[in-house]
Amino acid sequence: MARSDMTTDRLIESLAAGLTLVRPLPSPATRLGLWLAVSLPAAALVALGFGLRPDLPTLLATPSFLLELVGAALTAVAGAYAALCAVVPDQPGWKLWLPLAPLALWSGTLGQQCLAVVLRIGPAGLVVQPDVMCLPAIALGGIVPALAITVLLRRARGVRLAHACFCGALAAAALGAAALRLYHPQDAAIMVIVWQLGSVALLSLLGTLIGRATIAFGPA
Amino acid sequence: MAEEDPSLAAWMRAAQQGDGAAYARLLRAALPPLRRAARARWPGTEPALIEDVVQETLLALHGARHLYDPGRPFLPFLFGVMRFRGGDVIRRARRLSARHTAIDDLGETSAALATNSDSDQTLDAGAVRAAIARLPPGQRQALELTKLRELSLEQASAESGLSVTALKVATHRGIKTLRRLFHGSK
Numbered sequence: 001m002a003r004s005d006m007t008t009d010r011l012i013e014s015l016a017a018g019l020t021l022v023r024p025l026p027s028p029a030t031r032l033g034l035w036l037a038v039s040l041p042a043a044a045l046v047a048l049g050f051g052l053r054p055d056l057p058t059l060l061a062t063p064s065f066l067l068e069l070v071g072a073a074l075t076a077v078a079g080a081y082a083a084l085c086a087v088v089p090d091q092p093g094w095k096l097w098l099p100l101a102p103l104a105l106w107s108g109t110l111g112q113q114c115l116a117v118v119l120r121i122g123p124a125g126l127v128v129q130p131d132v133m134c135l136p137a138i139a140l141g142g143i144v145p146a147l148a149i150t151v152l153l154r155r156a157r158g159v160r161l162a163h164a165c166f167c168g169a170l171a172a173a174a175l176g177a178a179a180l181r182l183y184h185p186q187d188a189a190i191m192v193i194v195w196q197l198g199s200v201a202l203l204s205l206l207g208t209l210i211g212r213a214t215i216a217f218g219p220a
Numbered sequence: 221m222a223e224e225d226p227s228l229a230a231w232m233r234a235a236q237q238g239d240g241a242a243y244a245r246l247l248r249a250a251l252p253p254l255r256r257a258a259r260a261r262w263p264g265t266e267p268a269l270i271e272d273v274v275q276e277t278l279l280a281l282h283g284a285r286h287l288y289d290p291g292r293p294f295l296p297f298l299f300g301v302m303r304f305r306g307g308d309v310i311r312r313a314r315r316l317s318a319r320h321t322a323i324d325d326l327g328e329t330s331a332a333l334a335t336n337s338d339s340d341q342t343l344d345a346g347a348v349r350a351a352i353a354r355l356p357p358g359q360r361q362a363l364e365l366t367k368l369r370e371l372s373l374e375q376a377s378a379e380s381g382l383s384v385t386a387l388k389v390a391t392h393r394g395i396k397t398l399r400r401l402f403h404g405s406k
Contacts (some may be wrong), residue, residue: 012247014350021238022286089300159304
């Protein structure tokens with residue numbers, strides 16, 4: 001037996017000798033279910049707390065609004081799923097990039113609306129007014145989803161932590177933004193792009209940094 | 221990919237239940253495919269470094285047992301762990317070798333300069349890694365980051381989320397525990 005084999009054999013003996021029972025982590029789909037079970041009611045409570053927009057029934061019948069809302073909600077779901085998959089070593093890489101599709105739908109719908117306004121009224125359609133409510137409101141709607149994904153990722157503590165944190169933060173912020181659309185009467189596409197998508201981007205980056213600091217590698 | 225031996229997944233499931241004998245059987249059975257996979261992923265790498273990858277993969281697998289889904293095959297999970305942990309090992313080795321300067325004129329006298337032979341160090345590496353694997357989580361993490369992966373305190377802090385002071389304390393305690401483990405076993 002080669003010397004390196006002897007060393008590896010000793011390592012195996014030591015690892016096996018100190019073995020303890022571990023509870024296997026549920027599958028990413030099951031954990032996504034847990035995340036949704038906590039996050040959806042929390043985001044809905046925030047929307048109901050602020051009071052739903054009176055024109056919501058009409059808006060929900062508008063394809064562009066509906067597409068935008070579905071894009072934001074699917075970004076949240078796909079982001080959380082990607083985060084939960086990322087930490088598991090044998091999950092395929094394509095699952096990690098799932099949020100890109102709904103994110104493209106969401107931002108594409110807003111971009112198309114913005115373009116339509118510019119074509120109709122010219123550069124005046126690109127004027128951005130201050131809307132200080134968006135950032136804290138999205139953060140408020142995303143706080144429980146963010147805490148929930150942190151708990152789930154902390155229990156996993158696996159690989160690709162930065163990617164998982166980014167996707168998890170994106171999921172929380174996107175859910176906060178989806179909730180915001182239900183109670184905040186701001187429909188100018190450029191305003192939604194700058195203040196709402198901008199807040200989601202900012203919160204995703206911030207969440208990644210906080211997440212990486214919070215979710216340290218450690219025991220199962 | 222050929223279908224894997226179902227015993228591997230069964231042994232891993234038993235290992236999750238704390239069955240040490242099944243775990244030892246699993247790790248021994250997994251060694252040949254693990255070495256093959258490491259050689260295929262990093263072709264041309266010297267055998268000692270491949271063995272480092274193998275050992276680090278086993279250690280990382282040990283810390284990631286809870287992430288294994290009992291309903292899935294085992295080898296893709298093991299190879300997944302190898303890709304990430306092995307990548308760290310290879311990057312660290314290349315970084316170190318880039319810093320080294322070859323000294324050609326030492327020749328056969330170089331052995332006389334060594335206070336301990338390299339073979340003894342190689343022999344002890346497995347024991348040290350095994351001892352680190354058995355440390356309390358905080359101390360193990362600090363030593364893995366600062367000593368095994370040789371990250372700076374700032375890099376280790378960024379990766380772990382722990383403060384530099386906490387890392388220093390955990391590293392210090394880890395070394396003390398290791399010292400106690402080794403002196404206690406002699």
